[in-house]
Structure formats: C-alpha cells, structure tokens
Amino acid sequence: MPDEANAADAGVKAGSGGCPAEIQRALAAHTTLTLAYGDADGPQACAVLYAAGGDAEGPVAYFVTSGTTRHGRALRQPGARVAFTVQRDGQEWSALTGLQGRGRCRVLEGAERAAGWAAYAGRFPFVAADERLRAALERTALWELRPDWLRLIDNGRGFGHKEEWRPATATP
Numbered sequence: 001m002p003d004e005a006n007a008a009d010a011g012v013k014a015g016s017g018g019c020p021a022e023i024q025r026a027l028a029a030h031t032t033l034t035l036a037y038g039d040a041d042g043p044q045a046c047a048v049l050y051a052a053g054g055d056a057e058g059p060v061a062y063f064v065t066s067g068t069t070r071h072g073r074a075l076r077q078p079g080a081r082v083a084f085t086v087q088r089d090g091q092e093w094s095a096l097t098g099l100q101g102r103g104r105c106r107v108l109e110g111a112e113r114a115a116g117w118a119a120y121a122g123r124f125p126f127v128a129a130d131e132r133l134r135a136a137l138e139r140t141a142l143w144e145l146r147p148d149w150l151r152l153i154d155n156g157r158g159f160g161h162k163e164e165w166r167p168a169t170a171t172p
Contacts, residue, residue, distance in 0.1 A: 034086075051120040053079060062120045086099040
C-alpha cells in the first residue's frame with residue numbers, strides 16, 4: 001500500500017473547486033470509502049477501494065464496481081444520491097480524523113474513464129502488477145463519486161473540530 005503522506009500530497013490538486021487543501025489531503029490519505037445508498041429494499045452500505053482526484057469543480061473519488069451489484073443498480077437510478085464516510089480504523093477518539101460526505105456517482109466512459117483509471121491504477125499499483133486482476137477490473141465499470149458536501153472531522157485539533165466544504169454551484 002502506498003505511503004499515506006506521499007499519497008495524500010499526490011492526490012491534492014490545486015484549484016479543486018476551492019476545496020480546502022486539508023480536506024483534499026484527508027480524502028487522498030485513505031483508500032477505503034463506506035458508501036451508503038438507498039433503493040426499493042431500503043438503505044444499505046458497502047465498502048469500496050477508491051482513489052482521490054479533483055478538477056476545477058472539486059474533489060472526486062474513483063472506484064470500481066459492477067453495475068449489476070445492488071449498489072451499482074441503485075447508483076444508476078436517475079437522481080440517485082449517496083452518503084459516505086472515510087476514516088482509518090483503530091484511531092483513538094482524541095485523535096479521530098475522517099470525512100463525511102454526500103454526492104452523486106456516475107459511470108465514466110472514454111477519456112474520462114482513462115483519466116480516472118490512471119488515478120486508480122496509480123493509487124493501487126498491485127492492480128497493474130497482477131495481469132488477471134487488472135484485466136478483470138478493466139472490464140468492470142469505473143465510477144466517479146463527486147461530492148457536493150464534505151465535512152472533515154479532526155479531534156486532534158480539538159474535540160469536535162469540523163471543517164466543511166461545498167462547491168460554489170451547490171445549493172444548501
């Protein structure tokens with residue numbers, strides 16, 4: 001697994017929609033995202049490996065999952081929204097850091113998929129190193145999660161310390 005400090009610095013893109021660098025670093029420092037969604041059977045959550053990225057609109061997370069999974073089917077529904085959390089396991093409460101977020105997901109195609117795949121494969125070098133795994137994942141849908149709200153929680157800066165971000169185009 002990549003070194004967290006280097007991965008965090010690599011994932012921070014200047015000008016990512018005005019998102020504070022501290023929030024971008026927190027997103028880039030982790031690799032597992034718990035994705036919550038709803039469908040006709042009710043709420044559900046799943047964990048996915050992700051790679052952080054960003055552009056002028058704001059930060060993004062790229063993940064791989066089949067469109068035939070329960071969450072894949074739910075994410076394809078018009079207007080589907082998700083909530084998610086990102087944090088490292090085993091933290092002491094006094095130093096707990098993590099992110100909460102909400103947003104939308106979409107399957108990437110063409111040049112957008114190529115750019116997202118480069119970020120994903122760069123974050124997880126073991127994918128490219130294993131021919132069978134790489135081939136299987138390349139045939140699977142690559143998704144972009146674009147947050148429209150992020151909250152960084154950092155108890156290391158004081159119990160309950162929070163910092164929030166929304167893109168300029170988001171409505172509260």
